[in-house]
Amino acid sequence: MNLPNKLTVLRIILVPFYIFFLLMPSVPHHYLIALIIFCAASYTDHLDGKIARKYNMITDFGKFADPLADKIMIVAALACFVQLGLSDAVTLTIIISREFMVTAMRLVASSNGKVVAANNWGKAKTISQIAAVILVLLLQYLSELHSFNVISFADTAAVTNGFWLVGNIALWISAALTVISGVIYIVENFEFIKTAK
Numbered sequence: 001m002n003l004p005n006k007l008t009v010l011r012i013i014l015v016p017f018y019i020f021f022l023l024m025p026s027v028p029h030h031y032l033i034a035l036i037i038f039c040a041a042s043y044t045d046h047l048d049g050k051i052a053r054k055y056n057m058i059t060d061f062g063k064f065a066d067p068l069a070d071k072i073m074i075v076a077a078l079a080c081f082v083q084l085g086l087s088d089a090v091t092l093t094i095i096i097s098r099e100f101m102v103t104a105m106r107l108v109a110s111s112n113g114k115v116v117a118a119n120n121w122g123k124a125k126t127i128s129q130i131a132a133v134i135l136v137l138l139l140q141y142l143s144e145l146h147s148f149n150v151i152s153f154a155d156t157a158a159v160t161n162g163f164w165l166v167g168n169i170a171l172w173i174s175a176a177l178t179v180i181s182g183v184i185y186i187v188e189n190f191e192f193i194k195t196a197k
Contacts, residue, residue, distance in 0.1 A: 007048035031141035098182040121181035132170035
């Protein structure tokens with residue numbers, strides 16, 4: 001297994017760790033720990049692709065596992081947000097539905113010997129999802145610091161509600177980009193759906 005593929009596998013391995021800390025409010029600074037682990041996992045996404053392209057280390061395993069690792073990383077974070085009341089299930093459902101749809105289309109294309117490559121909209125979707133998750137974790141860590149009396153807010157309820165609103169706006173922007181990129185994938189690759197047997 002080459003280095004890019006090892007980084008992809010590492011990204012998947014890191015997921016249970018940030019889930020653990022994200023869902024463990026009894027651990028001091030748990031949002032910060034989850035944020036650091038999520039950022040490390042996100043960076044492997046950038047690094048594995050860069051190394052694979054630069055050193056011509058692109059493999060069939062990487063083509064399959066890399067987008068799968070991205071989906072696991074994002075969906076896991078959003079599922080935790082729903083459980084913690086930081087997001088609603090609609091956002092998660094939209095993103096999961098799009099990922100299933102595009103993955104199914106890629107499988108159909110693959111069965112016909114075609115490869116559906118990621119486009120700029122797909123990359124924008126992934127970046128927006130990662131940015132939204134990081135923003136939510138960062139804002140929640142600021143709230144956690146407030147609970148430790150490290151920082152103080154003049155109006156705690158207003159700031160807490162504001163953090164929730166800003167985080168959800170970011171998540172809805174990423175959901176919108178997710179839908180747009182999914183529609184574009186379907187339009188650009190509709191021929192694979194029409195010729196599917």
